[in-house]
Amino acid sequence: MKKFTIALIITLSLIPKQAQAQNNGGAAAAVAGGLLAIGAGIAAVEDMKERAELTATQYVLANHPELNSFSLKTLDFNGKKTKDMSATSVISFKIQEFSPSDNPKLDGKKLVLLAFTSYGWISDQGIDFNKVEWYLIDNSEWINMMVAYAKVASKEKSDAVLKDALANGVVVNKGIKAKGKSEIPFFKLEGDMYLVTDYSSEMKLIYNEKTLGIFLKKTRNLVQMGRAAVIDTHEFLFQQN
Template sequence: MRKLLLFLLLIVVLIPKATAQNDGIVAAVAGIAAIGAIAMSIENMKEQAELKATEWLLNDEPDITSFSLKTLDFDGKKAKDMSAVSLITYKIQEFELAEEPEVNGKKFVLFGFTSHGWISDYGVDFSRIRWHLIDSEEWMNMMVAYVKTASNQTDDSSIKEHLRNGKIVNRGISERSKTTIPFYKLEGDMYTVADYNNMMKLVYNERSLGIYLKETSNLVQIGRGDIIKIHDFFYGAK
């Protein structure tokens, strides 16, 4: 990316500006260069956030001593405004030390809940991120509570079985392209809520999973694709 940006900037300097056509070319190339600079800035922000996630894990989870940490999604929410509340997710997996270690140990997902103003003209304020680590069991518990909030199903064992064999889509839980647990068809201004734990409430609205953080009074709606990614990470192919 850096080489491409340098190349585009050299074109801007070297292309003659004698004609309107040349001016148009220069303007177009300058626009491409600006897009490249923005892409580099976002990539740098991702790298900084991944470093902060690693630092949090080292500080708060000292028992996890050999692990792989990768960004699952840098903006796992439905809204587009990244300066507002958003969600960053990381997939973490332990491994045994060896000459050629294989990443095949216990899996975790780290949530990074941001709050309003975490990105501003002055840069990124990582102190506005609240971290929360979960394993496959906690994810299953969250999804069971969510399904019970979004449907008329109440039996935990039955819901877990459907979740292990399928995935959550817009309409409910789908197994082999068939909806086995349908969700309520709510309007945009209708909500159902489950008080999940001391940290969060789970909210069902417009076929979306919302997490309401009690500490910051922020509501984040997680994109359906991100729910599927997390579920596949925990319960997909071994």
């Protein structure tokens, strides 16, 4: 969505120059065509988001019958690092339970559903959600992931120390940051160096280029989560209602 917003701003900034270079009729047609193209692109992205949310909801309904009343919204539509050259990505959805009532409040348990895409998941034919791997996590699982990641990325190996730091801060590129300062710094590595921990039967966690990498064993895909996606996930799971 941000890319289309930027494209719209650039197009609008170029309108005066185009208007001077062309006659009024040609300039108007060019501007109208550009705006229509951007509008169509924005509409396509929004349509993809809606389809993704629908598919995520269907996944939850099919695989998690314990969730009977919940809200599901997109948290990050493209949560991978900008410079990540892989054909994979990760979409995250925020889920929160609530008690059924008139005008209910979202005050129940929070979860994040990670959708890891693989090569060919999107084409001119639309989205192929058969090429998506799903991973549902709660705040305890997220903390466990962040502790395992921080242990391989830093000198600190104490679970208790790391959990305490994470309870008051968040994982950023250079370490765990709390209260405006770096509490636990991560190692400084070259771009072609990797630190790996075998987290579970489903994934490995990788520290590389100050980034959280997730290697999916089933698909053998590696995706680097962007800093914003990591922070958004952490803040959603631990912020007060």
